[in-house]
Amino acid sequence: MSDETMTLFSPRLAARFDALILKYPLRRSALVPMLLYAQDEVGYLSDAVISEVAERIGITELEVRNVATYYSMLRFKPAGKYNVQVCTNISCMLRGAYEVYERFQEELGIAHKGITADGLFSLEEVECIGACCWAPAIQVNYEFHDELTPEHVPGILAGYRSKAGVPSDGSLSLGWKAGVPSDGSLSLGWKAQAEGNAPHA
Amino acid sequence: MADVTFIVDGKKLTAPAGTLLIDACRKAGIEIPAFCYYPGLSLQAACRMCVVRQEKVPKLQTACTTTVAEGQVFITESPEIAQARKSTIELLLGNHPLDCPVCDAGGECELQDMTFKYGAGESLYAEAKEHREEQQWSPAVYFDRPRCILCYRCIRMCGEGMDVWALGVQNRGVSSVIAPNGGDQLDCEQCGMCIDVCPVGALTSGSYRYKTRPWEMNHVSTVCTFCADGCKVTLGVRQVNDGSEIVRADNRDKSGINGDFLCAKGRFGFDFVESPERLTKPLVRNSQGKLEPATWEHALRFAASKLKEIRDSKGGASIGVIGSNRTTNEENYLLQKFARTVLQTNSIDHVRSTDYAALARALAGHNCKTASLRDIATAPAILLIGGNPTEEHPLLAWNLRTNVRLNRARLYIANTKPIKLERQAKAALRLPADGYQAIPAYLGGSDDTIKDTAFREAVLAEESLVVVFGQEYRGQAVESLVAWGLKRGPNSGSVRFAFLGDHANSRGAADMGLLPDLLPGYVPVTAPGAFQEYPGLPATPGKTLPEMFEAAGKGELGALLVVGANPVASLGVDPAALKNTFVIVQDLFLTETAALADVVFPAASLYEKSGTVTNTYGDVQLAKKAADRAGVKPDFEILVRLAGAMGVDVKTLVPFGKDGVTADLGQSRGAQAGEADRHAVWLAANNLEPRLSPFDPLAVLDEIERLVPGYTLDRINLFGGNDVRTEPGFVPITALKEAASALVAPAHDGLFTSGTLGRYSPALKELEQHQARELAESAAD
Amino acid sequence: MPRLVSHPDEVKIVSRRFGLGAAKIDRYLELGGYKAAKKCLEQGPDWIINEMKASNLRGRGGAGFPAGMKWSFVPKKSAKPKYVLVNGDESEPGTCKDHLIFLHDPHAVIEGTIIAGLAIGAKVGFIYLRGEYRYLLEIMEKAVAGAYAKGFLGKGIFGTDPKTGTEFQIITHTGAGAYEVGEESALMESLEGKRGIPRIKPPFPAVVGLYGGPTVINNAETIATVPHVIEMGAAAYAAAGSARNGGTRLFSISGHVERPGVYELPMGYNLKKMIYEVAGGVRGGRKLKAIVPGGSSTPVLLPEEIDIGMDFDQVAKTGSMLGSAGVVVIDDQTCMVEFALRTISFYQHESCGWCIPCREGTDWLKKSLTRFHAGFGTAKDIDNIQHIAENMLGRTFCPFGDAAAMPTLAFVKKFRKEFEDHLNRKACPFAKHVELAVI
Structure with missing residues (x-):
């Protein structure tokens, strides 16, 4: 698909997709990554996203839906700008994940798959995210927070609020486009540390 | 593959190595239950019902994925296996609604049957069942999600079988659900095959749902009345006040020429028989010029006396007869015999959908050069020239797809436009708009207007080829194409032909002599051979259909008898042309032609006769x-009855009764004087008894077999519900003259249209509108 | 940042470079990286496979199949391209070892993939990471780019001729949330852009795998171990472990212990010692109640069953499995009915739904246990839960059904008394989380 073609995606993502479908022995292999990256940018898999992905891969929209609905990270409705995913699986549960999850529910005033009125946060109870030894753990978008107690919850939310430029009293509503920061980047705390050669204290 | 021997339940079985155990067992009469396994479709191993014990293998194995090999030992029924199957059913029944008393599938449900067999009668499930509202996906297809057991048959049938791919499975785990391609709508060919293969009542038919219980119906296997493929169709019939009504059409036992297959028309179009516009009383034009209901007695007497009067005053040549593409062979034969011997006219014709006479002429003297519809499902290579079978010949398209999928048959397509079957084609040749005529020369190597030589080389390399062609070929063009095939000898590969026309019995109309110049079996009226026994057969060809209307316009056609045809609409005849002609029409509906008639007889449909x-x-x-x-x-x-009312000895038309038919005991004069009763002699020679009723079509079938070249039928198979072959090559070559190819008027019916009958089917109209809407929506996207 | 831990009993082979900044290629080279791959290129496929067989390295994903033998099943000649596929879909609850490998030592994964490719004659390797590991994928992608820049990947690797020399490409790939995709044939389906439904076997992936070509699929830890096996020699690696269980293993110890973390210990290390000494014992001095030895799909052990060596064979003798070596420690304040419910909820959520026993069985079990834990159970329910699980065992399309049924059976059998304590509308004796959110 050339740059001149109408696309829902940013030029950067469109170019990435052009490369992605040629990367594999069969174009269809690009499907799942494309859906996830499209969701990262658009916020969810809208009908239009599904339609464009189908066209780019060269399969029917039905086939895209068959695949997309299989994977639990993919969603078909908007989430908050920051999607808080709390693992409550066994290792996290044993170390207080439900208490953390309940605290998030209280702080945000939403339940499983709920979304705050300002569109800033959504909340999800999720299955194991691979941080069992640092339990309980959560992911906000792709960012991990680990070894949590309910007391950590307000601070975590405040951090994201300030990242989004919202005063701590939450009074300002900026009309969020659900999803990821507008520059498409993700701040990944752990990654920065990993590359900084810093063994964890 | 080589045969291997293995043991199942102590019995020694033999099958080719690599055969699926489930197939090998079923062939040997050992039934292994399965929900997901469906012969010919891809393997799933999902339902776990076909588990069997294989010696030296720790876990139970699925018979649908186990291939047989030498020396294997299997057990297919044991307490352990029964327990495994029972528990699978228990798990299925957990959330199954158990609304069997109102479920369409009740009585025909594989889950019910399995529950009965394995006795999972006690419910251990204490949780609330999850109810979901039923969804209507199209006028034809409804989906009841809680009943679905996720066997994926519908998905595979739609995708692999129909090449439509309109169904998928979405979500995961217990949320998994069968989903249609249009969100909540089904944008497809509406064939209903998904309903057919559903083992439970999850997919139900818009026309059948909640109408009856399976055991309240009589199931009658007959032939579909729509297109020229002639699928076997089983009609579910129930008694009602004014007769018996058809409530369902399917191919219930998957037998006959079409096996698993039936298209939208065959499955849903039968409702034309119940149309409120159906004629149920004869109509006679009154003194005010209006058609008004009359008794059969009056209408028959009136029509007969007028026919007799016109024949006797103006001569038989002033009478025209137009036959039907959808009446039976016996009716067509009787009609031409009635025309030629009672009305004394050869002016008999029909709306020709293709030039069968040209095929007969081209093949004259060559036997075994035509392919049956079954052959197309097994031929190693097929060349399809023109047409669009997906729309016009759904069973042909099914057979082509199945043959390519299961046997890796090679399909070659030459067409002026892209058609869907090219997805199955090994090679496709795109022809210019007028390109069909060049094909015989192209294949013969003497044409250079078509540049693609690779296509030709691939086709010519085939040792055994079936050429399927259609209405694009007429007259000389048919002969050129056939001549190319006949020239290829044993060394260059054998070629057989299939010629496509429209309507359920247009081939029969031509074969039975609804032609002004040809008697049944394409025997010329000028050299009638065995038909000399027809008393008073006129010796010269009669008028063609257009000539009849031309004569009518000039006031030279005294009477016109039209049976099951609507030439006024289909050929665009000026109604005024018939104002001085006495017109009799036999039809189901008051068609444009019937509306001009002086007498209209309400006729039975193919589903109401034999x-x-x-x-x-x-x-x-x-x-x-x-x-x-x-x-x-x-x-x-x-x-x-019309002949009887004209004072004809009915036995001269229909050979019935024990006293002989044409035998005259030396009392008559003429060609047949003094001869023995030929029909009786033939019946005796074929070990057949005379038919006892003048209304028994089989009496005429006997005569067809006796007189019509090529119609020597394998009766055991015919009466057993199978298709049997005719052989047009038995027609003597010298006898034929060039066919009148200009008279061919193809119908080009689509998936939801079928001449007059389709117009009166609410189901087909609704499907057509649904598809038009889906098309408009997807175009708008 | 995941906390790194250490203990004197650890034998650091795979985790040798953890915390040393080896995600950067120069640092990885300083620490001896890519020497093993170079050596393998010189020695050839037969030598590699023999070394791998001799190392007794068994699959770290959970099944414990000998890696060298797996590689040897790949036909030497193939009309279709061969592939290496690294399974980084780490999703077994209780397991987070691959997380650290991708974070701290991505080049070990790359190097191991190259060696596997050399061994079977593949030119392309795929590294599949679960979708939740986005930041790890980005680390992997950067590492792969670094390896290309150094000429360790691409055409003519390690200085061989770009036209006639050895070619090896690596493609990184992300999933999007599906535990079942960790099953090797479902992993291939997912990589081919389909629903993660396992394939019918045979054919096995070594013969017909990705895109129809012969494919070796190994867990990320197995692959990351390969360069170390080559470096230290098969015999030395094998000697680090127990009989038929070569080397060390990354044990993810989680739950109610004082010092949870990923510890690299020799195969066969005593489980009791692992809990009480390595991980510092049960948190807050509480009593040990139960232990899940190898990830959520392995049957739970009682305290009296844990004086065993942690290798595939010794754990199997207890009726449980070493699995993915995710040791989950449970103290006496835990409701085992709730624990069973949370476990089966996971399997209900993750069942692909393809076959009847797994799809319906996991759902039925979840519903029964939910009701049961809320105090609405009957004595018949306990038998019924057992009955359902027994009827899933060995009957499903893939091992997922067993993974859900086996732990359930163990919970009911070993903690039947605790189930009975929930009867007759009694509230959960531990009075926690009775109304669980439904995922």
């Missing part, structure tokens, strides 16, 4: 009376 029909490939099948409608009569009976 007889044989011949599909476009020359396969003959038996149609059996399924439904009944008060007031109507089969065309066969109408003709016999």
